[in-house]
Amino acid sequence: MGRVWHVRWLLPLVAVVGLVAVWRGAQAPRWRALAPGVEFGSMSGAPYCRLGSSSVALLRLDPARARMRVRHFSRLPADEPPSIVEWQQRTGAIAVFNAGQFYPDWSYMGLLIERGDTVSARLHPGFQAALVARSSAPPRRAAVLDLARDPLPGNGGWDEVAQSFMLFDRASGLRVRRSSHVANRTAVAQDARGHLVVVVSEGGYTLAEFGEMLMDAPLGLTHAMAMDGGQESELVVAAGAFRYASFGPWPRNEAASAPGARVRLPAVVTVEGK
Secondary structure (H helix, E strand, O other): HHHHHHHHHHHHOOOOOOOOHHHHHOOOOOEEEOOEEEEEEEEEEOOOOEOOOOEEEEEOOOOOOOOOEEEHHHOOOOOOOOOOOHHHHHHOEEEEEEEEEOOOOOEEOEEEEEEEEEOOOOOOOOOOEEEEOOOOOOOOEEEEEEEOOOOOOOOOOEEEEEHHHEEOOOOOOEEEOOOOOOOOEEEEEEEEOOOOEEEEEEOOOOOOHHHHHHHHHOOOEEEEEOOOHHHHOOOOEEEEEEEEEEEOOOOOOOOOOOOOOOOOEEEEEEEEEO
């Protein structure tokens, strides 16, 4: 009888493990090289996606070969922030995605440094993550810092800094509260090789489930930070003949076919070649 009960407990466990293995296999993205150190991929966010397309865009970067830049519209000869498409056209970047959160007057919530110049000097006390890059002198680097583990006095010697909040940490612990709020999401994660992975959802997720999806996905991610979400969660990629764009959701009373990006983004991050 002991053997029978052992088998009865074992079979459901095997079935669950098998389902997880199948899901992870289906999730594995196929990467397409866009430029030295820049790859594009996509995967399904099912079953975590709550609304709209479950497709998730991925941009994997080798910081030693590709440059990451923080940009704020106050450094442009413009009266108001550009759309993400306009940002790409102005900069000629391989990719552009939304940076962290901002106030109604377009000022940035937290520390923001562009090319060594401080745009926003105040460290946000509630934000415990920073996307940082050094591009003015070799060796070129970029990283996602957990400020609870690696404090950032001043700019810490980084040329580019965009502060936001941790999504999950190296101990695989979620750093966000559970909520029923569903929205498009943007995150920047770091993998075990030190590569950065920009993640932008086409559909809606709760923030905690978006973090769980990334931890479960076969991407080798060690930790991640969340950038601004909702309608501001956008990504444009243009490399040679390859084009990709994902824009945040439109209000329900607008046509689903509303063309182009209408949201103005005061701060973005660009990915550029050497």
